[in-house]
Amino acid sequence: MAVRAGAQADGAGAVDFRPLYRQVQERLVRRIAEGQWTPGALIPSEFQIARDLGVSQGTVRKALDAMTADHLLVRRQGVGTFVAAHDEDRVLFQFFKLRRDDGRRAFPDSDVVSVSERAPSAEARExxxxxxxxxVVAIRRLRSLGGMPAVTETVTVPAARFPGLLVADPVPNNLYGLYAERYGVTIAGATEHLKAIACPDEDAALLGIAAGSPVLLVDRLAADLDGRKVEWRLSICRTDAFFYLADLK
Amino acid sequence: MAVRAGAQADGAGAVDFRPLYRQVQERLVRRIAEGQWTPGALIPSEFQIARDLGVSQGTVRKALDAMTADHLLVRRQGVGTFVAAHDEDRVLFQFFKLRRDDGRRAFPDSDVVSVSERAPSAEARExxxxxxxxxVVAIRRLRSLGGMPAVTETVTVPAARFPGLLVADPVPNNLYGLYAERYGVTIAGATEHLKAIACPDEDAALLGIAAGSPVLLVDRLAADLDGRKVEWRLSICRTDAFFYLADLK
DNA sequence: TAGTGGTCTAGACCACGAA
DNA sequence: TCGTGGTCTAGACCACTAT
Known part of the structure; x- marks a missing residue:
């Protein structure tokens, strides 16, 4: 079944002038979004996809390259192309920006403080x-780096999208992996708003620092492959022994 | 003059197996670094560069695409490819992450507090x-967003690299533009370390907030096209009316 | 109208990894 | 040995911009 439209059609009612490789890209993203291709899976070769969609291999390659740049796919020379999974490496490089002052990178441990289903606050609703x-389901937990309490996290997600999350036996350390494996929800990206605030009493107690100390507030909104808002996460981070890393490129 | 090496040579003493388009890319970056191509200038067409270097137009395109992704070039369909300049748009999108709470983006004004040449602190030297x-030359200034004091900035650069910067008549608002135009130094990227701290007295006075208030400390190290460290910049940001924006993609 | 970058195709050879 | 993605080339047509 051909994908082509627009430029190369005969010009009758052609309306959709997006490049062919973009159309291919959207089709392939949809295959992931709909669970046809699952995280970690090997996808067909470029030639197979090209034959399947009726386009050239070069066009498929351009679509796959774009998806790889978006961290949706991982290519392995000589092996094939895989749907990216939210494994520890990806979490560490893409979604966890806190580092120890000595610069070393470490995967954070988690201790769950509370899990509850409830009506959302006005802010969460908005x-x-x-x-x-x-x-919504709200998860509150304390995360540590190298054994030292570093972050208090409050995760809020729509309950309808994650049925049974409340009774997830142990809440796993890597939530995005759970979203993907159990609910078919792929977190594709997030926006973070950072502020310095005085540490609230409750968080200070968890972190083992004085209430009112300056801490970093990270307000993250994460979206899935369709751009729908999936998770709101407030993190309060100690920065007396850690820092938030941002690369401007 | 041909660039090719490695894979397609006859295999005598071939050592350099970097892809051809990477070698082309490095050559073109060098042209910018050495001032042969200056910011804002139109560079030759893909076909001209290809003829010049003895490679195909497709290979040149791949090199130019990579440089465009690095914000080193800007392509304009139907017109040509230009060396990226540090204009306000680029500064705003790539290098200035502070936003007003209402989300609006604004270019910051600057009031210079002091400029001096001196021996560096141990930290600056490191x-x-x-x-x-x-x-080093140290520039201290107060930056405002929408008329409200927002950031105190301490910029430290090696004096040898920027002769006469001390007496730059008015220090321009856009320093990276000055580095490029007057000294041929192109800032290609930077790394930022963020912490929340209690605001020092001096900065609090400039910002018009209470000393000890939580503020965001942004420690930036910027590098040029060759990866040499060019500028160290400490910014203390009010986040009671602003936030630092980070996109995780 | 001429020239540019943007897209699409097609085919060749290579390096890599697995069987 | 085989199939994969990685690289390189070549040529065609399109959309956009300036003149």
Whole structure:
């Protein structure tokens, strides 16, 4: 089945002038979004996809390259192309920016403080774009780096999207992996807003620092492959022994 | 003059197996670094470069695409390819991450507090990799967003690299533009370390906030096209009306 | 109208990894 | 040995911009 449209059609009612490789890209993203291709899976070769969609291998390659740049795929020379999984490496490089002052990178441990299903706060409703009456699941946990308490995290997700999350036996350290494996929800990207604030009493107690100490507030909104807001996460980070790393390239 | 080496040579003493387009890329970056191509200038067409270097147009395109992704070049369809300049747009999108709470983006104004040439602190010497005896120029200024004091900035650069910077008549708002135009130094990227701290007295006075208030400390080290450390910049940011934006993609 | 970058195709050879 | 992605080339047509 051919994908082509627009430029190379005969010009009758052609409306869609997006480049062919973009159309291919959207089709392939959809295959991941719909669970046809699951994280970690090997996808067909460039030639097979090209034959399947009726385009050239070069066009498929351009689509795959774009998806690789978006961290949706991982290519392995001589082996094939795989759907990216939220493994520790990816979490560490793409989604966890806190580093020890000595610069070393470490995967954070997690201790769950509480898990509950409830009506969202007005702020949560606004950030996640919820309709009236929608419930949320809230997870609060303390994360440590190298044995030292570093971050208090409050994760808020729409309950409807994650049925049974409340009773997830042990809440796993790597939540994005759980979203993907158990609910078919792929976190594709996030936006973070950072502020310095005085540490609230409750967080200070968990972190083992004085209440009112300056701490870094990280307000993250994460979206799935379709751009839908999936998770709102507030993190309060100690920066007396850690720093948040940002690369401007 | 042909660039090719390695794979397609006859295999005598071939040692350099970097892809051809990478070698082309390095040559073109060098043209910018050496001032042969200056910011804002139109570079030759893909076909001209290809003829010049003895490679195909497709290989040149791949090199140019990579440089465009690095923000070194800007392509304009139907017109040509230009060396990226540090204009306001680029500064705003790539190098200035502070936003007003309402989300609006604004170019910061600057009021210079002091400019001096002196011996570097031990920390400055370490961050910039200076040898003993090297002097630095330090610029301190107050930056405002929408008329409100927002950031105190302390910029430290090696004096040898920027002769006469001390007496630059008015220090321009856009320093990276000055580095490029007057000294041929292109800032290609930077790394930022963020911490929350209690605001020092002096900065608090400039910002018009209470000393000890939580503020965001941004420690930036910027490098040129050759990866040499060019500028160390400490910024203390109010985040009671602003936030630092980070996109995780 | 001429020249540029943007897209698409096609085919060749290579390096790599697995069987 | 085989199939994969990585690189390189070549040529065609398109959309955009300036003149």
């Amino acid at each position: 950030r996640l774009g919820l309709v009236r009456g929608e419930q | 961050r910039l990799g200076l040898v003993r005896g090297e002097q």
